[in-house]
Amino acid sequence: MESVRTANDAWTEAGLQELERDFGALYKGRTCLVTGADGFMGSHLTDALVHLGAEVIAFVRATSSGALNNIAGQRERLNRVVFADLTDKTSIDYLMRDLKQRPDKPYLFHLGAQAHVGESWHRPYETVMANTVGTLNLLQSVVDHDVELQVFDTAGTSEEYGNVRPSVEHHHDFDESGALILHERSPINPKSIYATAKVAADFLTMNYFDAYGLPGVVTRMFNNYGPRQNPRYVTGTIITQALSRPEIQLGHLDPLRDFCFCTDGVRGHLTVAAHGKPGEVYVYGQGENISMGDWVSMILRVGEENGFWRSDRKIVTSESRYRPGSSEVMALRVGYEKLHEETGWEPKVSWEEGVLRTIQWYAANRDRWIGRVDWMNS
Numbered sequence: 001m002e003s004v005r006t007a008n009d010a011w012t013e014a015g016l017q018e019l020e021r022d023f024g025a026l027y028k029g030r031t032c033l034v035t036g037a038d039g040f041m042g043s044h045l046t047d048a049l050v051h052l053g054a055e056v057i058a059f060v061r062a063t064s065s066g067a068l069n070n071i072a073g074q075r076e077r078l079n080r081v082v083f084a085d086l087t088d089k090t091s092i093d094y095l096m097r098d099l100k101q102r103p104d105k106p107y108l109f110h111l112g113a114q115a116h117v118g119e120s121w122h123r124p125y126e127t128v129m130a131n132t133v134g135t136l137n138l139l140q141s142v143v144d145h146d147v148e149l150q151v152f153d154t155a156g157t158s159e160e161y162g163n164v165r166p167s168v169e170h171h172h173d174f175d176e177s178g179a180l181i182l183h184e185r186s187p188i189n190p191k192s193i194y195a196t197a198k199v200a201a202d203f204l205t206m207n208y209f210d211a212y213g214l215p216g217v218v219t220r221m222f223n224n225y226g227p228r229q230n231p232r233y234v235t236g237t238i239i240t241q242a243l244s245r246p247e248i249q250l251g252h253l254d255p256l257r258d259f260c261f262c263t264d265g266v267r268g269h270l271t272v273a274a275h276g277k278p279g280e281v282y283v284y285g286q287g288e289n290i291s292m293g294d295w296v297s298m299i300l301r302v303g304e305e306n307g308f309w310r311s312d313r314k315i316v317t318s319e320s321r322y323r324p325g326s327s328e329v330m331a332l333r334v335g336y337e338k339l340h341e342e343t344g345w346e347p348k349v350s351w352e353e354g355v356l357r358t359i360q361w362y363a364a365n366r367d368r369w370i371g372r373v374d375w376m377n378s
Contacts, residue, residue: 010044010227010263010357015348019048019267026274028053030150031079031102033095035059035086035138036112040229041155041221043070044262045109045269046078055079055102059095059112061086069368070228086112086134089141096145105150107273110138113198116232117159120194121324131197132204139208139216149215151273154205156220157198158182158258158285158332162189173335179289181335184220184281191327206279215278219269222285222334226262226354227361231369235259235355238296239362240373242303246312249375251321253293256331260285261354264347268339275343285334286347302355308363 011019032049036042037058049056058071062083068075075081084091099106113131114120120127135154142149161182164172168187174180190196205216225235234250234257241248260268268284276282290298293315300313322328339345349357362369 009047010261010361011047015263016051018348019051022267023048023270023274024052027107027270029055029104031055031057031099031104031106032109033057033059033099033106034109034111036061036110037081038068038070039111039115040070040226041224041262041265042109042111043228044226045111045266046071046074048266048270050074050077057082057095057099059084061112062091086137087129089137092137092141093145096141096147100145100147105148107150108138108142108152109155109269109273110135110153111155111269113155114194115157116230117192117194117323118232120192120197124193127193128197131194132200135201136204139204139214142214143208143212151276151278152205152214152216153269153273154201154216154218155269156202156218156281157195158220158222158283158334159192159195159329160188160190160199160202160220161186161332162191162195162329163331165189179333180331181333182283183335184283184338191329192323202281209279217272217276217278218281219272220281220283221265221268222258222260222283222332224262224265225259226358228368229262229358231362231373234292235295235299235358236362236369237373237375238299239303239359240369241375242300242309242313243363243366246314248296248300248313248315249318249321250292250296250315251317251323252328253291253296253315253317254330255292255328256289256333257292257295258285258287258289258333259295259351259354260347261349261357264349267348268345271339271343271345277342282339283334284336284339284345284347286351287334287336289331289333290351298351299355299359302352303359306356306359308359
């Protein structure tokens, strides 16, 4: 089978072989619709499905240019590219009519979203329209056109959990040291417009499972990172600043995050879609967390040890990078026992390995991110 290895790829050859072993028989020749297929996680999932021999329909947000930033190299191997908008139900209806004609029961991976927490405060209406109404449009169109799906995987987010409310603290899980662990059953408390819109999308997916038997599952991946990610996300902003200047400007350094490399995230989506139970929520990530201060220190150390920058990089906190008011989420760490016990899924890529692969991509692809950073004039 032809490999999807490219200059901007996150997979190792061993990882691709393992991917074929675990999923080849499940996805080869199967129709797979991926919304947000040209985005960060969507493009990595699209790469994996193409490599597995799936018939991939890539749903990409319509723009005047029609440019594909992340999956252009796959264009000839895709079954179809659909340029449309999740908020335009008419275009989705056209797609569903076509999907109904497929000879199998398609997999629908719904990763299309406005996925930046900070941007959700600047673009609240767009965030709710894309993440909530967009999900509703897909679900309703599946029902309207009686499309029989294998699964409808709605990508949620760890941000839905927010912070622990004292009144429901007894419903949370903690380890021996008192540190918070978040499971599928943990109470949710969204602290941003992005997170609230995602909560609504998750519940809509479950509503349509309950009412119509639509085979929906919700996957909440914790803090993804890796090659191709928008440099405005924290890992990308650290790396791109370190590659460009001695000062690394960040917001709060105390919050704890559970970082999961993009290929492990892709394997999570593929695993849940193939083996998960409709009507269920599945959470996954690294299973441990790290403070933002320690995360940036590790990135700087890995980059220095591998010759990407000198030892003169320093970290500066800036209030302009704080989340508004009291909306910061202080601790996110997943307990992925449910998914592991049902399917055997576990993360494969260590933080240091994932960080190095990510640094390598940003270093080799400056033209892909330099026009998108938000620190250039700071």
